[in-house]
Amino acid sequence: MWTVDWGDAPTWLAFLAASLAGFTAYKVYGVESRRDETAAKLQAQRDDDAIRSQASVVAAWYTRRAYEVTAPGAGTETRHGWGVAIANGSGVPVYDVQVDFYFSSPLINDGEPSGPRGSVTRRVLPPGSHFFLAKESMLRDVDDRSLYLVSLKFRDSSNRRWMRTVTGELLPDA
CATH class of the missing domain: 1.20.5 (Single alpha-helices involved in coiled-coils or other helix-helix interfaces)
Structure with missing residues (x-):
C-alpha cells in the first residue's frame, strides 16, 4: 500500500x-x-x-420696474414697464446673452409655456443687475403678469454655453 x-x-x-x-x-x-x-x-x-461656478450666479426673471424717459423739451418722466431682470453675480462678464419670453396659462396647453413670444439679446453682460423692457408686441392683454416666464442662454468667460430653463434649472447648452 x-x-x-x-x-x-x-x-x-x-x-x-x-x-x-x-x-x-x-x-x-x-x-x-x-x-x-x-x-x-x-x-x-x-x-x-x-x-x-460662474454660470450658477447668472439668472433672469420677469418683473416690473420703474424707468426714466427723457423727452426733448419735456424733461424726465418716470414710467413703469414689464421686462426681464438679469443678475450676473460673477466678477466677470458673460457673453452672447439671449432671454426668451414665454407665456404660460393654466387655460392654455395645460399650463405649459407657449413658444417664445420674443427675445432680448446682448453681446456682453457685465457683472451686476440689469433690466431690459419687453416689447409691447410680446405682451398679451392679461392682468396677471406672473403668467410670463423667461429662459436664459449665455456663454461664460471659459467659453462654455449654458441655459437656464423657465423653471430656473441650469443646464449645459449644446
Whole structure:
C-alpha cells in the first residue's frame, strides 16, 4: 500500500502564512479601490462645481420696474414697464446673452409655456443687475403678469454655453 506525503510542519506553516498574506493583500486592495473611487467622485464633483461656478450666479426673471424717459423739451418722466431682470453675480462678464419670453396659462396647453413670444439679446453682460423692457408686441392683454416666464442662454468667460430653463434649472447648452 502506498501513502500520501502531506509534508512537514514548516511547509504547512509557510503555506498558511502565504495564504494569510494573499488574503490580506486582497482585502487591502478592496479598501484602496473603494478609497480611489470615492476620491475620484469627489474630484469630479469639485471639477463640476468649478465649471458651474460662474454660470450658477447668472439668472433672469420677469418683473416690473420703474424707468426714466427723457423727452426733448419735456424733461424726465418716470414710467413703469414689464421686462426681464438679469443678475450676473460673477466678477466677470458673460457673453452672447439671449432671454426668451414665454407665456404660460393654466387655460392654455395645460399650463405649459407657449413658444417664445420674443427675445432680448446682448453681446456682453457685465457683472451686476440689469433690466431690459419687453416689447409691447410680446405682451398679451392679461392682468396677471406672473403668467410670463423667461429662459436664459449665455456663454461664460471659459467659453462654455449654458441655459437656464423657465423653471430656473441650469443646464449645459449644446
